[in-house]
Amino acid sequence: MPTLNDSVGSVGRGFAAFLTPPPEGTVRFTVGQPDFRTPDSVVEMAKAALDEGQHGYTRSQGSEEVCEAVANHLTKYGIETNSLDVVVSPGCKQALLYAMMSCLNPGDEVILFAPAWPSYDGMLKLIGAVPVHVPVNRSNYHPDMDAVRAAITSSTKAMIINSPNNPTGAVYFPAEVEELTKIAIDNDLWIFDDMIYSDLVYSDHKYLSPATLDGGFERTLTIGGWSKIWAMTGWRLGWITGPSEVMEAVKTCQASAASHVPTFLMGAGAKALALEEEPQAFFEEFKERREVFHALLEEIPGINAPKPEGAFYILADITETGMDDIEFATKALEEANVHLVPGSLMPGGEGLVRMSYGTSLEQIHEGCRRLKQWLEG
Numbered sequence: 001m002p003t004l005n006d007s008v009g010s011v012g013r014g015f016a017a018f019l020t021p022p023p024e025g026t027v028r029f030t031v032g033q034p035d036f037r038t039p040d041s042v043v044e045m046a047k048a049a050l051d052e053g054q055h056g057y058t059r060s061q062g063s064e065e066v067c068e069a070v071a072n073h074l075t076k077y078g079i080e081t082n083s084l085d086v087v088v089s090p091g092c093k094q095a096l097l098y099a100m101m102s103c104l105n106p107g108d109e110v111i112l113f114a115p116a117w118p119s120y121d122g123m124l125k126l127i128g129a130v131p132v133h134v135p136v137n138r139s140n141y142h143p144d145m146d147a148v149r150a151a152i153t154s155s156t157k158a159m160i161i162n163s164p165n166n167p168t169g170a171v172y173f174p175a176e177v178e179e180l181t182k183i184a185i186d187n188d189l190w191i192f193d194d195m196i197y198s199d200l201v202y203s204d205h206k207y208l209s210p211a212t213l214d215g216g217f218e219r220t221l222t223i224g225g226w227s228k229i230w231a232m233t234g235w236r237l238g239w240i241t242g243p244s245e246v247m248e249a250v251k252t253c254q255a256s257a258a259s260h261v262p263t264f265l266m267g268a269g270a271k272a273l274a275l276e277e278e279p280q281a282f283f284e285e286f287k288e289r290r291e292v293f294h295a296l297l298e299e300i301p302g303i304n305a306p307k308p309e310g311a312f313y314i315l316a317d318i319t320e321t322g323m324d325d326i327e328f329a330t331k332a333l334e335e336a337n338v339h340l341v342p343g344s345l346m347p348g349g350e351g352l353v354r355m356s357y358g359t360s361l362e363q364i365h366e367g368c369r370r371l372k373q374w375l376e377g
């Protein structure tokens, strides 16, 4: 057999091993997607587009309508971009890969705040770049600026900011985003700003885009998508925007790799961005779940978690139980019928477990009851 690509063997599959459906009756805190249906009006729009015959190839970066809808949506965060500099991609994930392909060369180092969503590590390795995992502060999962500065070398080319964050639930303070932007400016780094959870913030401080800060726009690629806020994970729709020069490179990546996202989903994507009621209802539901989940976990011996500030994850320290996180997750499944993600699947996540509240309040109550009974027993 001919040989394989040199990098692919070193690429992990993230949480995949812990995402396979567990036995029936298990409470699943593993899945990183909302349990809501996509709003009906969005579904209807996609169906109508199919019925109308929107079956052919179209503009590679996305229709003018959907690109304008994205540019308009981003003004909500103070991000001023031209719709000609927006590319709608097959998911936020692919947009991140385009950002890396456009800005990085093999051997370039990229700062990740650890524990980081595992796909960043995999994508970087796929293109021959080098992930550098810089641990966050363990007490609140916010960046440790001294550690970030210390991690920078002459090969550092970018940092990936994801706030609100998966897996930690942290939302970085404005002063922290300002400091990270300053570090990027001082060291001439790109910032890949993964803002996919931007509206899911429960703390007083909101999502702040580095692209809105002095010197930030020219080095920031803003990357987001429809999956989380609009409950559209399976639609595979994401966006990316940034300075025109980089966006030309991103357009080349999309034209070569995907042509475009499905033609009949573009109008529906634009429609979703104009909705207010449904995303607000999803937000309210997540907010309540976060309160309840965190309060229930506080009553369980050996589990310690800061209250998440955003997204829909709780990252809990389980070291007091005397187990490591793999043992904890394995036994939680076998002995308590609760499925969760062990943190050591991500560098810097040792001793932690991630729990998603993309599941009902009923399941949250039941899962916590089982964990409590198991750990007290």
Ligand SMILES: Cc1ncc(COP(=O)(O)O)c(C=O)c1O
Pocket: 032, 090, 091, 092, 093, 094, 117, 162, 165, 166, 194, 196, 224, 225, 226, 227, 233, 236, 237, 238
């Ligand atoms: C931080 C982060 N970025 C990106 C994604 C992927 O988004 P999409 O479904 O749009 O590819 C996820 C999904 O879990 C995520 O948690």
